[in-house]
Amino acid sequence: MDFIWILFAYFCGLSLKIIGLPPLIGFLLAGFLLHFLGIEPTASLDTLADLGITLMLFTIGLKLHIGDLLRREVWASTLSHMGLWTLLFGSLALLMATVAVPFYSEVDLQTAALLGFALSFSSTVCIVKLLEENGELKTRHGQLAIGVLVMQDIVAVLFLVIATGKLPSLWALLLFALIFARPLLFRLLDKAGHGEMLPLTGFFFALGGYELFQLVGVKGDLGALVFGILLSQHSKATELTKSLLSFKDLFLIGFFLSIGFTALPTWSMLGTATLIALLIGVKFLMFFILFTRLQLRSRTAYLASLALSNFSEFGLIVAALSVDSGWLSREWLVILALAVSISFIITSVLYPSAHRFYMLHKARLKQYESSVRLAADSISQPKDAEVLVIGLGRVGKGAYKSLQNILDHRVAGLDSDRFRAQELQQMGMNICIGDGEDADFWENFDTSDIGLILLALPSIEDSRNITYQLVNAGYQGKIAAIARYEDDREKLLEAGIDKVFNFYKEAGTGFAEDSLMLMTQPDQLEKQT
Structure with a gap:
């Protein structure tokens, strides 16, 4: 039965x-x-x-x-x-x-x-x-x-x-x-x-x-x-x-x-x-x-x-x-x-x-919106940002920290989870709160100085929707995203995203490349140990 x-x-x-x-x-x-x-x-x-x-x-x-x-x-x-x-x-x-x-x-x-x-x-x-x-x-x-x-x-x-x-x-x-x-x-x-x-x-x-x-x-x-x-x-x-x-x-x-x-x-x-x-x-x-x-x-x-x-x-x-x-x-x-x-x-x-x-x-x-905006709906603009990471889960946070080592304050992060964002702000990270799928958000967010946006999101539909909103808002820079499966990767490329990283494939490649450096740079290995 x-x-x-x-x-x-x-x-x-x-x-x-x-x-x-x-x-x-x-x-x-x-x-x-x-x-x-x-x-x-x-x-x-x-x-x-x-x-x-x-x-x-x-x-x-x-x-x-x-x-x-x-x-x-x-x-x-x-x-x-x-x-x-x-x-x-x-x-x-x-x-x-x-x-x-x-x-x-x-x-x-x-x-x-x-x-x-x-x-x-x-x-x-x-x-x-x-x-x-x-x-x-x-x-x-x-x-x-x-x-x-x-x-x-x-x-x-x-x-x-x-x-x-x-x-x-x-x-x-x-x-x-x-x-x-x-x-x-x-x-x-x-x-x-x-x-x-x-x-x-x-x-x-x-x-x-x-x-x-x-x-x-x-x-x-x-x-x-x-x-x-x-x-x-x-x-x-x-x-x-x-x-x-x-x-x-x-x-x-x-x-x-x-x-x-x-x-x-x-x-x-x-x-x-x-x-x-x-x-x-x-x-x-x-x-x-x-x-x-x-x-x-x-x-x-x-x-x-x-x-x-x-x-x-x-x-x-x-x-x-x-x-x-x-x-x-x-x-x-x-x-x-x-x-x-x-x-x-x-x-x-x-x-x-x-x-x-x-x-x-x-x-x-x-037309039905109140002229008074609640504090939770206010939009903050990161200063001097050239790269924006959207989605600050494990992958997004890792990408942000790697970019921060190279670009310092010129990298910023965006997350719709205000509690996660506030926690990262307390750690000194340049984070703002907002929903990337929100067309109103991008109308009030200046992207003119941002040359690269990374979409570190688990849902390909979210990545596609955000790309759609960015294009409508007149964003001129490049967009990169992650995907778990090859068919998802193809869908994201069709949506107009410039570069899509296969989550599992790229992780394996990065792991191999970083590990290979241990053989070519033995002095650094001794320092780490």
Whole structure:
């Protein structure tokens, strides 16, 4: 039976990938097809789905900074949007009930409010997957979207406490002591090394946090998120995230498959769900207006709003609780499952072309931008820079230091992760904060003295997009980039990049050349030893 899931997930995911759509749409389709064929889910599928969500929240925590949640643009936009959306959809549902629209005829005030509340959440799974695939988790809009999702999770915990009537035990107060346990957690992560113990340590922390919070009556997923946040300042947080990436992606396939097993829809249910899903356009507008009123730049507001414009799997939990309590009919559980699935598809199709859309309609969108700019959106210009390194991970930082030995202060770095950038600035490096895919950034960044830009980025799509933005901004210098595979190298050259280094091939060549110098310069070898 397990192979049947893999078979359908593989061929549906591959088919959608071949035609240029995200594989997760294929996984959703596979779940509905399996259900239609009468194949029953087993407990192992739910286990896989739960593991995927737990690991995902843990890895989100590893990349999250708690200070982001305290920013006004995060908590104010989250609470305002949830309240306005619940009011809007609840009113619409009551209007439908007065004209006896199918499935709405028995909707009362309480039911309408529950439906609106259930659909006010955005999908953590879908959004994180999209941001990861586009390399935007640590960008300004990516961090904003993640902050909103975490705030929504906090509201979800409060709702479950009220709806189930189960208050956390008094022992839950001891969870605050985890702050003082960070040195111990750091030490355990240090001892794990870099091999197979590292992902196992990640599982231990993620599932341990889940079980600990469950034990004291708090939502277990929140525990995985908290443990991730506690470890987010550790130097190995990024390495730990990468070691869990394949496991998380594999387990999340179980989640997408499980949605299809919710129930078999009728045509009328599908029609109702489709109409509800089309309302994500309204959801987008509400987020965009709130973000821009909170003085966010139009591009940040637009991209974060587009990512958040879907419905959440948590809506199914709200619906299931409401059905069990007799507040909703069972048909609504099917309708909401379909609406969630359709919203995933819409967001997954639209988001990859978001940057191009913004470039085409930038002037119109910027009309809604506040004249006051937040401190986090200010742009700094490095002085006397002739070479710019974009992306300061391990490769980019290594390239920067090598160039600094030759060019001194004439080399500068650019990174969208402001925490990484600030850390490097404290080390005395000439670093500025900015998103290379941001057309507005290059309009306000003077590249006239820069003769070479190095794109040290893992995603070739990011490198291609940045090249596109640089050309549009009138950059006249040379561009170099890295690629892991030969077919990626060809794509980057076609995009107009002047020189592309094959990551593995060039590393081997450099290693051989540097090592050969040990034979030709024995005196230097003696000095080093």
